[in-house]
Amino acid sequence: MSYIFRPYRHSDKKNCARIIASTWRFDMYFPGTKNTDVLNAFVVDWFRLHSDYTDTAVREDGDDKDTCAAFLFAEIKSAGLPGLCRAVQKKLLIFFFYLRIFVLWLFGFYGKRAPVRKAFREYRAVQKKLFKGVMYDAEILCLFVDEKVQKRGLAKSLLMRFFQWADKRDLKSFVLATDTDCNYKFYDRGGFTRLKEMSGCLGVPQAAYGKSRIFLYGIYSEGNA
Template identity: 25%
Template sequence: MNSNIVEFRPYKPEDMESIERIIARTWGSQENEPTNADIVYSKVYIAYCLMISTYAETALIDGSPVGVVMARDLSVRKHFVLKLVLFLLRNFWRVLRPSGIMALIALYRIEIANPRELLRGCPEYAGELTLLITSPEARGHGIGKRLYADAVRYLNGAGAGRFFLYTDTECGYGFYDRAGLVRRKEQKMVYRIVSGVAEMTAFIYDSVKD
């Protein structure tokens, strides 16, 4: 790592393939060779994160993407329904097959229904951290910390310093305890995912100091 060149810059469409692979390796059924279903899920997932986010930054080592962070200023109208229609049209060939349909159902449960349920009774938020991930090889070198700090700086600058994030036990959620966020809510969840049935605990973390 010491002699490698680490760079941080705004996300570019050309980063997508590498990021999809990192997502598939992290949350897919196999770490080294993601299955087609894992790749389809990660394609749909990153497309969704990009659709809802107002900020995205990529970390690169020697020119190759190794991490990404995305955040959302909730005051910015994202024309959700229009974007959803465009998203489905653009991803038509990906979602129009069994793994695509499964990916959409999993995405709906994990990214929309569960957070909505868990957010009930939480404080009002102005921002959201929508995605933070680094590649398995790049972890433990401060890259996640820097991406997170940049996203928080963006949210604070946008007046969205009261932000939340949704995560679960499939993720390295201890990172957010370490970052000083408050674990506001948690709930056990059981649902179907591409590779079977998953049982996990979901969390809302936020930046609101009581």
């Protein structure tokens, strides 16, 4: 089976949401969810809106041709006037996104409102604590590979393509957050340094997994491309 790489398209959202669902089982922890596909699609949209770089590996042949099998999204810390303009544009898009999400939350599309609100607040608190005092040029927001096609080098290819793109823009330092629900050892083997570690998890309410750990990894790209 062969793959081609291209930027994320709106038509990829369904498959990206499916890939996320197999790792982050939101439906198990949000009682009363009317449509778990909507919940997973929310996560994909959240990553996309914050991203300045997207890349997907899609099948080039077979019955699943042009189906997304893996994807990487990243956010760049831009400086100067172009960076400021991009930041303002992003904030406007995110504002309207959260407005839509608020309406769906209000009508219970994500399940009972109190657990969802609590989970979101906990997630934001964890993110703030995890990244406090850490300096970097870009954050890899997500790197997911369909469990059916793992161990075929897709994650490594996506990372190398991103480093090549970043090198042309003189971006050198990168971070990413992951947890014990994910294949975090991939980053240990891939030259990343574990910068921080704390209890909790990224994909579900913090109370769900008492023994889970969150990791913040970093890597300095000097000739990685």
